[in-house]
Amino acid sequence: MSDTVVPHKAGSSAPRAGVASAPWLARLGASDVFYSFRRSRLTMAAAAVTLLFFLIAIFAPLLAVQNPFDPAQLQLMNSRIAPLWTADGQSPFLLGTDEQGRDVFSAILYGLRISLTVGLLGVLFSGTLGIVLGLIAGYFGGAVDSLIMRIADVQLTFPAILIALLINGVVKSVFGNRLDAMSMLAVLVVAIGLSFWVQYARTVRGSVMVEKNKDYVAAAQLIGLPAPVIMLRHVLPNTMGPVLVIATINLALAVITEATLSFLGSGMPDTMPSLGTLIRIGNNYLFAGEWWIVAFPGITLAALILSINLLGDWLRDALNPKLR
Amino acid sequence: MLAFTLHRAIQAIGVMIAVGIIAFSMFRFAGDPVNQIVSLDTPPAERAEVRKSLGLDDPVIVQFARYVGNAAQFKFGVSYQFRQPVTALLMERMPATLELATCATVLAMVFGILMGVYSALRRDTLLAKAFQAISLIGISLPTFLIGILLIYLFSVTLGWLPSFGRGDVVRIGWWTTGLLTVSGLKALIMPSVTLGLFQMTLIMRLVRAEMLEVLRTDYIRFARARGLTTRAIHFGHALKNTLVPVITVAGLQFGSVIAFAIITETVFQWPGMGLLFVQAVQNVDIPIMAAYLLMVSLIFVTINFVVDILYTVVDPRLRSTISGAA
Numbered sequence: 001m002s003d004t005v006v007p008h009k010a011g012s013s014a015p016r017a018g019v020a021s022a023p024w025l026a027r028l029g030a031s032d033v034f035y036s037f038r039r040s041r042l043t044m045a046a047a048a049v050t051l052l053f054f055l056i057a058i059f060a061p062l063l064a065v066q067n068p069f070d071p072a073q074l075q076l077m078n079s080r081i082a083p084l085w086t087a088d089g090q091s092p093f094l095l096g097t098d099e100q101g102r103d104v105f106s107a108i109l110y111g112l113r114i115s116l117t118v119g120l121l122g123v124l125f126s127g128t129l130g131i132v133l134g135l136i137a138g139y140f141g142g143a144v145d146s147l148i149m150r151i152a153d154v155q156l157t158f159p160a161i162l163i164a165l166l167i168n169g170v171v172k173s174v175f176g177n178r179l180d181a182m183s184m185l186a187v188l189v190v191a192i193g194l195s196f197w198v199q200y201a202r203t204v205r206g207s208v209m210v211e212k213n214k215d216y217v218a219a220a221q222l223i224g225l226p227a228p229v230i231m232l233r234h235v236l237p238n239t240m241g242p243v244l245v246i247a248t249i250n251l252a253l254a255v256i257t258e259a260t261l262s263f264l265g266s267g268m269p270d271t272m273p274s275l276g277t278l279i280r281i282g283n284n285y286l287f288a289g290e291w292w293i294v295a296f297p298g299i300t301l302a303a304l305i306l307s308i309n310l311l312g313d314w315l316r317d318a319l320n321p322k323l324r
Numbered sequence: 325m326l327a328f329t330l331h332r333a334i335q336a337i338g339v340m341i342a343v344g345i346i347a348f349s350m351f352r353f354a355g356d357p358v359n360q361i362v363s364l365d366t367p368p369a370e371r372a373e374v375r376k377s378l379g380l381d382d383p384v385i386v387q388f389a390r391y392v393g394n395a396a397q398f399k400f401g402v403s404y405q406f407r408q409p410v411t412a413l414l415m416e417r418m419p420a421t422l423e424l425a426t427c428a429t430v431l432a433m434v435f436g437i438l439m440g441v442y443s444a445l446r447r448d449t450l451l452a453k454a455f456q457a458i459s460l461i462g463i464s465l466p467t468f469l470i471g472i473l474l475i476y477l478f479s480v481t482l483g484w485l486p487s488f489g490r491g492d493v494v495r496i497g498w499w500t501t502g503l504l505t506v507s508g509l510k511a512l513i514m515p516s517v518t519l520g521l522f523q524m525t526l527i528m529r530l531v532r533a534e535m536l537e538v539l540r541t542d543y544i545r546f547a548r549a550r551g552l553t554t555r556a557i558h559f560g561h562a563l564k565n566t567l568v569p570v571i572t573v574a575g576l577q578f579g580s581v582i583a584f585a586i587i588t589e590t591v592f593q594w595p596g597m598g599l600l601f602v603q604a605v606q607n608v609d610i611p612i613m614a615a616y617l618l619m620v621s622l623i624f625v626t627i628n629f630v631v632d633i634l635y636t637v638v639d640p641r642l643r644s645t646i647s648g649a650a
Contacts, residue, residue, distance in 0.1 A: 154339050157624050159583045169605035169613050170350055256466045263468045264590055264602050283472055283591075286480060287487075298469050306464040 036318045046310035053304050057113040064106035065092045069272050074101045083292050096292040098281060104292060107278055108300050114274035115255055115301070118188050122254040123247055125193030130200025131243065135231045137201065138208025149205070152198045160195035164257055167191040168266045181272035188267055192254050199246050207239035241319045248312035252305045259301055275301045325636070332632050336625045343621040347614040348391045351401070352384070400615035405607045410615045414597055419499045420490055421596035424588070425581045427512055428520035433574055436524040437567075440531025444539070445558060455528065462525035467584060471518040471591035478514060486511050488593035519588040523577055530573055534566040575631045579624040 037043055056063065066073045078101035082088040095104040137148040155163065171187050172179070179187065211217065212235060220230045261267035262276030263283075270277060275297050282294025366374075375381060379390060394400070400410035443452035479487035491507030493500040502508025538544065539562055547557045586598035593599065597616060604612035 154342060157339070157579075157628060158621070159580045161586070162583045162620070165586070165601075165605055166350075166613065166617060169608065169610075172605070173350075173608040173610055252464070259466055260468060260587055263466075264587065265606050266602075279468070279472070286472065286476055289480075291476065294472060298472065302465050302469060305466070306460070309460070309464050 043314040046307040049307040060109035068107040119255040121189040122192030126196040130197035134201035134204030138205035164191040252308040401611040427516035432520040432523035436527025440528040444535035459525040
């Protein structure tokens with residue numbers, strides 16, 4: 001997909017003003033994609049919300065009133081305080097506290113960090129794996145291709161959440177049930193990565209099979225470039241458009257999967273909670289009337305996924321020339 | 325047609341063998357089965373005895389053959405945590421999961437098709453836009469959040485519906501059903517809505533897209549020219565042709581409904597196979613995990629196989645492409 005940077009066609013009135021500071025910025029400002037971005041208010045709102053969540057996650061230590069991962073900072077005297085605007089609210093606990101006296105607001109900030117980290121690393125891992133396998137399958141064809149694609153077919157029959165749960169269970173049984181929080185995070189990234197590579201591989205393989213018959217590939221082969229160089233430097237850049245769309249939508253899926261695994265008790269431990277873990281903990285206090293422990297992490301998670309999904313939907317339409 | 329069926333059957337068997345190898349390796353290599361059976365202070369000689377009696381000294385290929393042989397007779401060994409045969413545990417919980425999955429699928433089909441048809445025919449009405457918004461939320465809200473929300477609304481706040489379990493069940497042979505008692509039906513409502521919501525949005529979007537596609541075709545225009553009533557055109561011609569892909573997708577999705585039941589069953593503490601599996605993952609109960617994997621794979625592969633075959637029977641256009649490809 002080369003049309004991410006093509007100048008807009010005559011007749012469409014994309015705003016050119018104010019973006020002439022750098023050449024690439026000017027090209028971005030005049031592109032069709034940026035134009036369709038400016039046209040859709042919903043997309044701009046979704047982008048703003050997503051950006052806000054990322055900023056919150058990055059600057060969590062500056063915004064939080066306590067470090068929820070540090071047991072020394074938690075005081076049991078402060079447990080189960082209602083949100084600030086209710087009759088029982090106490091400063092500085094804006095969204096109340098949980099059973100252990102953990103500030104819900106701070107826990108959400110740090111949880112968001114964990115959720116986004118796992119999501120991004122999971123997408124990075126599955127994307128790399130899928131792109132490499134897709135390139136190999138598409139470029140070489142033959143037995144390698146059919147082996148990789150058969151594995152992909154089989155895996156596609158099973159829902160990702162089931163595969164992630166199984167990988168989780170096997171890792172636990174090999175390394176014992178007590179993994180520390182950081183290794184649990186790595187396990188989640190691997191489980192999510194291995195569950196979502198198929199879509200990338202299929203898409204990249206399809207594009208590569210089209211691209212490899214074009215003249216520029218033949219020319220590159222003729223001047224004697226090695227296969228990896230041709231694949232990575234010449235073929236891959238021409239398959240990136242669809243990959244970008246899949247990666248965006250998969251970020252939402254990866255965040256959901258991580259949250260689901262943590263909710264089911266096979267993800268992040270209570271000592272280093274992600275949003276899913278916070279929801280699982282809060283769910284236990286729902287019947288006691290302490291709704292805020294589960295409600296705010298839940299709203300955060302839903303808003304995060306919704307805005308990423310909206311961005312992904314828009315990107316899919318914007319990069320698809322057929323829909324223009 | 326026969327060649328195609330055979331080809332697909334061989335493919336299905338291949339998948340089951342691959343899954344069998346994975347299940348066996350989990351069973352055999354992820355943790356030592358002997359440690360799970362004996363206590364900590366068992367002398368080495370006794371451990372060796374147990375090892376021998378379990379056949380763990382045989383060559384791996386012999387063990388694999390034995391595992392497959394046992395699995396074919398639905399013998400999956402003994403659960404580490406319950407000390408009961410895995411098959412009995414799974415059979416006891418299967419009716420709960422199947423009833424839940426069936427109810428969810430029926431709900432998703434009925435409401436998905438109704439909403440999809442409406443939003444295709446009355447595209448610009450407020451209600452159609454509301455359906456679109458609901459479908460976006462249905463895709464973006466994780467299943468467990470929907471479940472928690474329903475519990476908060478209908479169990480905690482209003483107190484109308486039970487928040488966990490199956491209610492009273494009636495035993496018919498080895499099957500237990502919650503469909504015949506009031507409390508059983510009440511307990512079924514929220515879990516099946518939770519489980520079905522995602523499928524419903526999927527079906528609704530599919531029906532809407534297919535209907536819009538079909539309404540643009542020539543034979544619909546011809547039917548209009550013939551002066552047929554709008555109702556006959558919409559429901560007699562358009563909807564009928566929309567339903568083939570819808571039924572296919574719903575059929576294929578039944579497997580994932582069973583898998584997604586894992587989440588719903590955990591939220592509502594529904595005593596099905598999914599809850600058993602989640603507990604097995606938490607407690608590293610490998611025999612249950614391996615057996616669940618094999619059972620679910622068998623269901624998936626069977627459904628895929630049947631749908632593939634049915635599809636060619638229903639849609640003659642596919643037959644020529646298949647014989648051309650094979």
